Amino acid sequence: MLIVPEREIAALMTRDAAFAAVESVFAAMASGDAYNFPVVREAIGHEDALYGFKGGFDRAGLTLGLKAGGYWPHNLEKRKEINHQSTVFLFDPDTGKARAMVGGNLLTALRTAAASSVSIRHLAREDAKVLGMIGAGHQATFQLRAALEQRPFEKVVAWNLHPEMLPNLEKVAQEAGVPFEAVELPGMAQADVIITITSAFEPSLMADHVSLGTHIACMGTDTKGKQEVEAALLTRATVFTDEVAQSVSIGEAQHAVADGTLKPEDIAQLGAVINGTHPGRQSAEEITLFDGTGVGLQDLAVAASVVDLAVEKGVAIEVDF
């Protein structure tokens, strides 16, 4: 069995490799070659931790496994460890033998950034120039860095409920040589692409803040009750997702589906656009919205990719098991 420790991931994994892994597994999900197993998530009654598993099998990429981990809210303050902790386990689908154990913390951030980037690549207008960011926490910097590689953006505009966090994003934009501007929410009307990545339970981005032709990637809502954008925006937009079952239950679409203004059958898989079985954006005026809920297969795809890179570079630790 191979081990790729968390400390090795930053030097091994690239945004391009994460993009390729996520794009191909979204395609496999839409063609029926890959499926996610039911998610287990438990409050374990110890350290206030939320622990769970997200697993799946990709028959096309021959990736079988699970990500185990969750949220330990006291880690940082008590132990100087990050609160989100996860590990990916890969198994040989031919034999069932454990193949690899891979640090999952940085990979989670990279696969989430790759998902919104894949949606921008396939759904945003080619002439998109202004990128809007809503949210400026840990994950937002990853989303921004990856999104800036998808179109020749000329400006980043950003809003955050806690404006003191916006310099996190300004730094990333500066590193990429793209002008940055903090705006109020109506300022999002100038954006051609908007990424929302907050932990909000009530909407910030309203339908009136969004111009025709915009692509929106909603990435923060991954739990029942969370919400980043007004439900009316989903009825105005063509809605895509990673997995429809998650989109309608824990994703941004849960609210529009619950109030009856959006039907599950109106939500398309992004993988179908990648495969060419859905036309994707059909006009320059259309608003497209990607509801990125985060699936276990994304974790397995980037973990499999980093194992290959670790073997290539001779840094995978081999253990008898």
Ligand code: NAD
């Ligand atoms: P974080 O705690 O570092 O940042 C939270 C962000 O949300 C900050 O910008 C904060 O200002 C903002 N915020 C908090 N309350 C708000 C409110 N009421 N209204 C508007 N904004 C508010 O968290 P993070 O690591 O950046 O993660 C952000 C979200 O992304 C979380 O909800 C997390 O669960 C989700 N997430 C989703 C995926 C996925 O695959 N879709 C993957 C990782 C994280």
